[in-house]
Amino acid sequence: MLTKARVTDPWLQTLGLLSVLSGDMSTGSDGVAAAAARCGRKVSHLPVMGERFDVLVHVIDRPTQSTATVVWRDSTLCSYGDQVWHFSRARAAGVCAMSGRAIQPGDAIYKPRPCWPAPLNAGAMILRSVLHEALRV
Numbered sequence: 001m002l003t004k005a006r007v008t009d010p011w012l013q014t015l016g017l018l019s020v021l022s023g024d025m026s027t028g029s030d031g032v033a034a035a036a037a038r039c040g041r042k043v044s045h046l047p048v049m050g051e052r053f054d055v056l057v058h059v060i061d062r063p064t065q066s067t068a069t070v071v072w073r074d075s076t077l078c079s080y081g082d083q084v085w086h087f088s089r090a091r092a093a094g095v096c097a098m099s100g101r102a103i104q105p106g107d108a109i110y111k112p113r114p115c116w117p118a119p120l121n122a123g124a125m126i127l128r129s130v131l132h133e134a135l136r137v
Helices: 002-009 010-021 032-040 128-136
Strands: 056-064 065-072 078-088 108-112
Touching: 056 128, 065 108, 108 128
Parallel strands: none
Antiparallel strands: 056 065, 065 078, 078 108
């Protein structure tokens, strides 16, 4: 009877899910961890040309010439108060998260710095010119 209580115990479920998100699959609640791993992780719906995209993006700092600290607020999915973005070149076409302008492969952009687990807005991009213009204003 106690084993069944443990599976449905909210605290143990929370600990199991936190273990999965931290990458530690060996910590207790194997059933919860396995279920969470099967469900996968949500990925942010990134902007598409001509589609409404409600996200607030502000540049708050430039620690180096190739990085920027960004505030990302998406009321439907995620919020990052001080996310580090780095300079790169676009590998695929997309839309600038700040201006809504088209991004072509090879354009100079900033994107979230890779980490584990990947941020929900990992595929987002900001045109370099737009980011620089936002800092001048």
